[in-house]
Amino acid sequence: MKENQRQQLYTDAYFERGHWGLKICQTLVAVLGWLIVLSPLVLMVISAISFYQPTWWPWWHLQLAQREMLYYAVVLGFIFVLVGIFTVSMTLIQNRKRQQLVEQWPTFDPLNQQRRKVELNAFMTKRFGSLEARHAVRQYTVKPEQNLATDQIQQLFHQQHLGK
Structure with a gap:
């Protein structure tokens, strides 16, 4: 299939030529979001390692870090279960819709x-x-x-x- 014959199903200005302001703004927001997500995890790991390595400066005591890790484990586990349920249910719904469409396709000739x-x-x-x-x-x-x-x-x- 030639490049000009392929059907374009979606567009995204971020990946088009130009739009530098949009690219910079969205990239900064994405990096800031990842920093907000990862910074508590990095601080917990540094604090846990500093308990065994006295040369590292702990951000907080190990007991607080353990509670924080347990909290993140529970939250991430809950999110994982919700995303899994959503993904499986959407897959089943789409497969059912597709099967019904395939079964009904012969009715339209x-x-x-x-x-x-x-x-x-x-x-x-x-x-x-x-x-x-x-x-x-x-x-x-x-x-x-x-x-x-x-x-x-x-x-x-x-x-x-x-x-x-």
């Missing part, structure tokens, strides 16, 4: 749809005149003999299906 469109246009041209004439008029009065029966279009398609 593009070739049959095109044949029906041609047959319907031919029927309407025979009944009401050419397409150009129908589109050119502003007001049209249907004669009583031109009225359609309730199931006439359905019968037309049924006859077309039997005629295959």
